[in-house]
Amino acid sequence: MGWTRKDLLTMRELDAGEIVLLVDTAASLQEIATREIKKVPALRGKTVVNLFYEPSTRTRTSFEIAGKWLSADVVNFSASGSSTAKGESFVDTAKNIAAMSPDVVVVRHSSAGAAQLLARELPCSIVNAGDGAHEHPTQALLDLLTIREHKGHFDGLHVAIVGDITNSRVARSNIHGMRKLGMTVTVAGPPTLIPPFIQELGVKVSHRLEDAIRDVDVIMMLRLQHERMQNGLIPSLREYSRYWGLTLDKLARHARPDVLIMHPGPVNRGIELSPEVADGPYSVILDQVAKGVAVRMGVLLLLAGSKGGGDTP
Amino acid sequence: MSLLLKNGRVIDPANSVDAVQDLLIADGKIEKLGKNLAAPAGAEVVDARGKLVCPGFIDIHVHLREPGYEYKETVATGTRAAAAGGFTAVACMANTNPVNDNGAVTDYILARARVEGAVRVYPIGAVTKNLKGEELAELAELAEAGCVAFSDDGKCVMNAGLYRRALEYTLPFGVPVISHAEDATLCRGWAMNEGVVSTEIGLPGAPAAAEEVMVARDILLAELTGAHVHIAHLSTAGAVRLVRDGKARGVRVSAEVTPHHLVLTEEAVRTYDPNTKMAPPLRSKRDVEALIEGLADGTIDCVATDHAPHALSEKEGEFDRAAFGIVGLETAVPLLLDRLVRPGLLPLPTLVARLSHDPARLLNLPGGSLAPGAPADVTILDPERELTVDPAQFRSKSRNTPFGGFALTGGPWLTIVGGTVVRL
Numbered sequence: 001m002g003w004t005r006k007d008l009l010t011m012r013e014l015d016a017g018e019i020v021l022l023v024d025t026a027a028s029l030q031e032i033a034t035r036e037i038k039k040v041p042a043l044r045g046k047t048v049v050n051l052f053y054e055p056s057t058r059t060r061t062s063f064e065i066a067g068k069w070l071s072a073d074v075v076n077f078s079a080s081g082s083s084t085a086k087g088e089s090f091v092d093t094a095k096n097i098a099a100m101s102p103d104v105v106v107v108r109h110s111s112a113g114a115a116q117l118l119a120r121e122l123p124c125s126i127v128n129a130g131d132g133a134h135e136h137p138t139q140a141l142l143d144l145l146t147i148r149e150h151k152g153h154f155d156g157l158h159v160a161i162v163g164d165i166t167n168s169r170v171a172r173s174n175i176h177g178m179r180k181l182g183m184t185v186t187v188a189g190p191p192t193l194i195p196p197f198i199q200e201l202g203v204k205v206s207h208r209l210e211d212a213i214r215d216v217d218v219i220m221m222l223r224l225q226h227e228r229m230q231n232g233l234i235p236s237l238r239e240y241s242r243y244w245g246l247t248l249d250k251l252a253r254h255a256r257p258d259v260l261i262m263h264p265g266p267v268n269r270g271i272e273l274s275p276e277v278a279d280g281p282y283s284v285i286l287d288q289v290a291k292g293v294a295v296r297m298g299v300l301l302l303l304a305g306s307k308g309g310g311d312t313p
Numbered sequence: 314m315s316l317l318l319k320n321g322r323v324i325d326p327a328n329s330v331d332a333v334q335d336l337l338i339a340d341g342k343i344e345k346l347g348k349n350l351a352a353p354a355g356a357e358v359v360d361a362r363g364k365l366v367c368p369g370f371i372d373i374h375v376h377l378r379e380p381g382y383e384y385k386e387t388v389a390t391g392t393r394a395a396a397a398g399g400f401t402a403v404a405c406m407a408n409t410n411p412v413n414d415n416g417a418v419t420d421y422i423l424a425r426a427r428v429e430g431a432v433r434v435y436p437i438g439a440v441t442k443n444l445k446g447e448e449l450a451e452l453a454e455l456a457e458a459g460c461v462a463f464s465d466d467g468k469c470v471m472n473a474g475l476y477r478r479a480l481e482y483t484l485p486f487g488v489p490v491i492s493h494a495e496d497a498t499l500c501r502g503w504a505m506n507e508g509v510v511s512t513e514i515g516l517p518g519a520p521a522a523a524e525e526v527m528v529a530r531d532i533l534l535a536e537l538t539g540a541h542v543h544i545a546h547l548s549t550a551g552a553v554r555l556v557r558d559g560k561a562r563g564v565r566v567s568a569e570v571t572p573h574h575l576v577l578t579e580e581a582v583r584t585y586d587p588n589t590k591m592a593p594p595l596r597s598k599r600d601v602e603a604l605i606e607g608l609a610d611g612t613i614d615c616v617a618t619d620h621a622p623h624a625l626s627e628k629e630g631e632f633d634r635a636a637f638g639i640v641g642l643e644t645a646v647p648l649l650l651d652r653l654v655r656p657g658l659l660p661l662p663t664l665v666a667r668l669s670h671d672p673a674r675l676l677n678l679p680g681g682s683l684a685p686g687a688p689a690d691v692t693i694l695d696p697e698r699e700l701t702v703d704p705a706q707f708r709s710k711s712r713n714t715p716f717g718g719f720a721l722t723g724g725p726w727l728t729i730v731g732g733t734v735v736r737l
Contacts, residue, residue, distance in 0.1 A: 012513070089626070089629075089630055090630050090631055091629060091630050109631070111631035111632060111633045111634060112514055112515035112516045112585070112632065112633065113514065113516070113585030113631065113632045113633075114631055116584075116585050117585060117630065117631065131515070132515050132516070132633065133515035133516075133517075134514055134515030134516075135515070169515060172513070172515060195511075195512040196507055196508065196509075196511075196512060196518070196520075197508060197509035197512050198512055200509045200512075201512070201513065231501070
């Protein structure tokens with residue numbers, strides 16, 4: 001099947017076939033990273049704008065490298081030090097950028113719905129690189145690619161997503177993607193970090209790390225934002241890491257020996273993950289980052305290459 | 314100067330009238346109701362056959378934005394919107410700039426209304442100075458200047474001790490205190506109802522309990538003080554239950570509901586359209602059902618729009634940064650007729666009462682009745698009028714509505730204030 005969408009906004013709106021197409025496309029592009037000359041002409045003459053309203057190192061760099069390896073012209077626009085500091089609205093800024101005829105705008109914004117808003121307002125393709133606590137589809141896609149490479153398939157796998165689910169766009173995108181691919185998902189964390197009615201998205205809920213990680217194929221640890229403490233959601237980082245931090249000892253006692261440890265980054269070492277786990281044999285965290293470039297190449301290719309003009313590599 | 318309305322279906326719930334009759338208006342008052350009335354010499358005669366002749370509709374919860382926010386709305390544009398929507402009187406909230414927390418601001422609003430108001434305007438005074446929730450406003454002076462109620466609407470007076478004193482202090486004035494029931498500590502930074510939709514679309518939610526905690530508190534304070542507390546824009550099933558229980562125990566509590574909380578649910582927010590953002594938020598289907606039931610059985614006393622005009626720049630863009638509130642004056646009556654009366658969820662005479670007699674009763678306003686001698690404020694509806702909501706046609710200065718494009722049957726036909734047809 002082919003790709004027909006103008007934008008990539010959410011995992012929720014994709015069907016299983018579209019998700020597999022995205023993952024397959026990314027998988028086929030991975031070998032570019034191993035070439036001596038990491039460049040294919042697929043998006044020559046195309047322009048990709050990274051419109052980042054939130055600080056981001058890895059995602060922005062990942063999109064930038066992906067665009068450049070595909071020979072697109074990549075422009076980075078970050079909110080600080082630009083017209084937003086002069087009071088220009090988000091939509092106005094985006095319309096101004098659209099007036100310069102980019103082919104793809106990659107947007108990261110702290111407001112849920114920001115990518116949808118741009119998709120309505122702008123004629124070019126929009127990629128959601130994270131909107132508030134809503135979705136982060138390319139992160140879910142790279143997680144899925146990582147899981148498939150290590151486990152060989154999706155169907156029947158059980159994943160535990162652990163931490164601040166309420167504020168996590170990574171969790172939401174992964175829940176939608178994993179459920180559509182036939183995986184079982186358990187979300188786990190203290191009840192203050194689990195959003196109400198999350199079961200209605202088809203997941204199980206656990207309030208004990210030891211239970212959540214038992215017999216799962218994948219453990220995805222989420223980053224704990226330090227400000228959650230000020231908001232009264234957790235008593236202290238110390239207590240959080242004691243009960244929700246993943247250590248080698250807890251893994252050895254409760255998890256399967258072939259479990260994968262994932263984390264969307266950046267890792268709070270010593271809080272949600274002990275350094276031994278982050279760097280340990282179960283961890284595929286750096287593999288996720290590497291696959292991020294392939295996934296973003298695949299997304300850019302399907303969005304900007306499908307309208308004609310771009311060569312396939 | 315007299316006006317004869319011929320052969321309309323006159324619905325006057327306060328006087329148990331529902332029959333095809335003629336209504337004669339003279340010198341700004343209702344003169345007579347009856348069959349085959351003869352037109353006095355020089356009377357204007359209006360053929361109201363097929364129309365519904367009702368006591369003038371009163372909206373006790375609007376934001377006219379003047380003084381201070383004239384770019385959103387003015388007394389002139391807001392009252393024209395009211396007249397176009399079938400309302401003959403509005404009560405306007407105190408969150409202007411400066412806040413209506415002293416007699417001079419009340420005087421100013423009333424002066425603007427005299428000069429350019431298309432309908433009657435009743436100011437509501439602030440409970441606390443500058444709506445800060447710290448010190449009582451000059452409540453006696455506000456009452457004397459003509460405020461018909463007190464409210465910090467838009468903000469909840471979080472200090473229960475201070476609110477208790479406000480309820481006590483205003484007792485001698487015989488006017489209610491109107492509560493914006495929202496416990497700020499239970500819903501920091503919220504943008505929509507807390508529920509399955511907020512979880513899915515990643516917007517911070519306000520739980521129903523944030524409203525219900527305050528409704529419960531205010532019912533207890535009404536009981537403690539003997540004051541009349543009116544709860545603005547009730548939006549949850551639990552709040553309906555609390556008000557119903559309070560009334561059953563004889564507490565002086567009353568409540569209103571907005572058309573949008575009767576018609577839309579949180580599902581509408583999935584579009585991230587900032588015109589679905591208001592306080593309180595759109596709730597669940599179960600809440601909507603409870604609100605309709607409460608309105609029908611009288612637990613909820615009246616419908617009020619919470620007409621909250623905002624400029625486009627405040628209602629476009631990111632949902633969580635957009636202003637709270639929508640305009641309501643020009644869509645309320647068609648929505649209620651089409652979505653509640655037409656499907657049989659609410660009897661027409663009940664709706665008429667909830668828009669006329671009941672709000673008049675709550676705020677002790679003249680009006681709400683077509684008895685001889687009453688002020689000749691009359692709303693005439695055309696039950697067959699087909700309309701498609703077009704915000705570009707609004708008389709209001711603002712266009713922030715989620716109802717653009719709605720096709721509705723039934724709406725206002727003629728608005729008469731003090732015996733004079735309002736021509737817009």
